Amino acid sequence: MEILAYTHWSLNHEQADHLEPEADEWKFFQGLNWKPRSSAWIGLISSMMALLILSVASSAMAAFVRTNGSPLNIRTSPGGRVVGSLPNGTFISLNGRASGGWSQLSSGNWAYSRWISSSGGSGGGGGGAPGVLAYVRTEGGSLHVRSSPGGRIVGSLPNGTSISLNGRSSGGWSQLSNGNWVYSRWISSSGGSAGGGGGTPSGTLQRDSSGQPVTNLQTRLKALGFYTAPVTGYYGDLTEAAVRDFQRSRGIQVNGIAGPQTQSALYSTTAGGSAGGGGGSPSTLLQRGSRGSSVTNLQNRLKALGLFTGPVTGYYGELTEAAVRNFQRSRGIQVNGIAGPQTTAALYGTNSGSVGGGGAPSTTLQRGSSGSAVNNLQNRLKTLGFYTASVTGYYGDVTEAAVRDFQRSRGIQVNGIAGSQTQAALYSGSSVTY
Structure with missing residues (x-):
């Protein structure tokens, strides 16, 4: 497709320069004081130019979104499900594949060819030549494109999309070459690969790999x-x-x-292991790496107490360990993330009490914290109008931002960490007890 496009481009230019192409070419050679020695030289030069054209055609093609001002929808296949949108003027990368008026992006998604141009121009708040090439690297969702840092959403970029930055940044936001902004955390300078096939992955896979x-x-x-x-x-x-x-x-x-x-x-065929059912208290010490019906029981008990929000898998991983740690903190038990006899007795004892409520957490909470204490924190921030997202029990970006906003409003040190001073200010005047 790229070769055809190049051929079409070349033909157009040959037609435009058709009056004196050879005269211009010879003036160039005369200026260099060089003449081809034989037809063999001419053939060699032609072959080299052909190889150059093929090498250019085999690489990704830089292009731009050129609409009437509206964002361009990005789809999973030609005419398929919409998975994002690209603001007018956005720099994009094509892999050369086309189908029925649709062009495929290097990320594997598709866009309508009519609204794609090989020239930058000046639409949609900028454009022009590509700046710093980068890639959208989220956990799978699309990345919002905004008119300004934290401003109005004007489009979205699917995970894996190549983008062009102009080098400007502001408070954790990066500016695209077309003038819009995206959150810097979800941008990577490494592209990764989008491949096909199935079965066992071939080659080492690690953070930022894709495909x-x-x-x-x-x-x-x-x-x-x-x-x-x-x-x-x-x-x-x-x-x-x-x-x-x-x-x-x-x-x-x-x-x-x-x-x-x-x-x-x-x-391997023996990679499994079973996660069974059953009920009651686990009879042995459980810790990270344990699996089976005892872990299933433990997870169900933690879930009933509002401390475990993940799926019941029968495997003792990071989420289970975090839930056990939160339970241990709430009971004054040694916090080690291991469900030993003392922790198990408290979990399944008749006097274990309730975990949760809406009052102040008793420990410092920060990015990565999880459990009922974070639930309480999010609910309190939501009541005060600082937190507008869903209550998840996980202390991530949105929770940290809400805590920072609250701290600013109270003149407390702004660090995004819900320590004793922040919590005291948060829950002062609250009628709910913990």
Whole structure:
């Protein structure tokens, strides 16, 4: 397709210069004081030019969105499901494939060819030549494009999309070459690869890898109960955590990287293990890497107490350990994330009381914290109008931003951490007890 496009471009220019093409060419050679010695030289030069054209045609093609001002929809296939949109003027990268008036982006998604141009121009708040090339690297969802840092949403970029930045940034936001803005955290300078095929991934996979091999890896981890998030084809935090849990369960070096040894264990027929049902208190010490019906019971008990929000898998991974730690903190038990006799007795004892409520958390909370204490924090911030997202029990970007906003409003040190001073201010005047 790219070769045809180049040929068409060349023909147009040949027609425009048809009056004196040879005269111009010879003036160039005369200026260099050089003449071809024979027809063989001419043939060699022609071959070199042809190879150059083919090498250019085989690489990705830079292009721009050129609409009447509206964003251009991005689809999973020609005319398929919309997965995002590109603001007018956005720099994009095409892989050269086309189908029935649709062009495929390097990320594998498709856009309507009519609204794509090879020239930058000046539409949609900028454009022009590409600046710093980067890629959208989310956990699988699309990345919002905004008119200004934190401003109005004007489009979205699917995970894996190549983008062009102009080098400007402001408070954690980066500006695209077309003048719009995106959140810097979800931008990477590494492209990764989008491949095909199935079965066992070929080659080492690690954070920021992408494509079909990662899809296969996530699918396999999900089948074994280690990965519970959506299958996105992108190797982010959740995938790395699942790989670490699997490695611990198999006695493999724990590094979060799916190398040959890890993949061999993942795809071997004996990689399983069972997660059963049953009820009652676990009879043995449970810790990270444990699995089976005792872990299922533990997770069900933690879920009933509002401390465990993940799926019941029968495997003792990071989420289960975090829930156990939160329970231990709430009961004044040694916090080690291990469900030993004292923790189990408190969990299943008749006087274990209730966990949760809406009052102040009793410990410092920060990015990465989870459990009922974070639930309480989010609910309190929501009541005060600082937190508008869903109450998830996980202390992520949105929760940290809400805490920062609250701290600013109270003149407290702005660090995004809900420590004792912040919590005292948050829950002062609250009628709810903890």
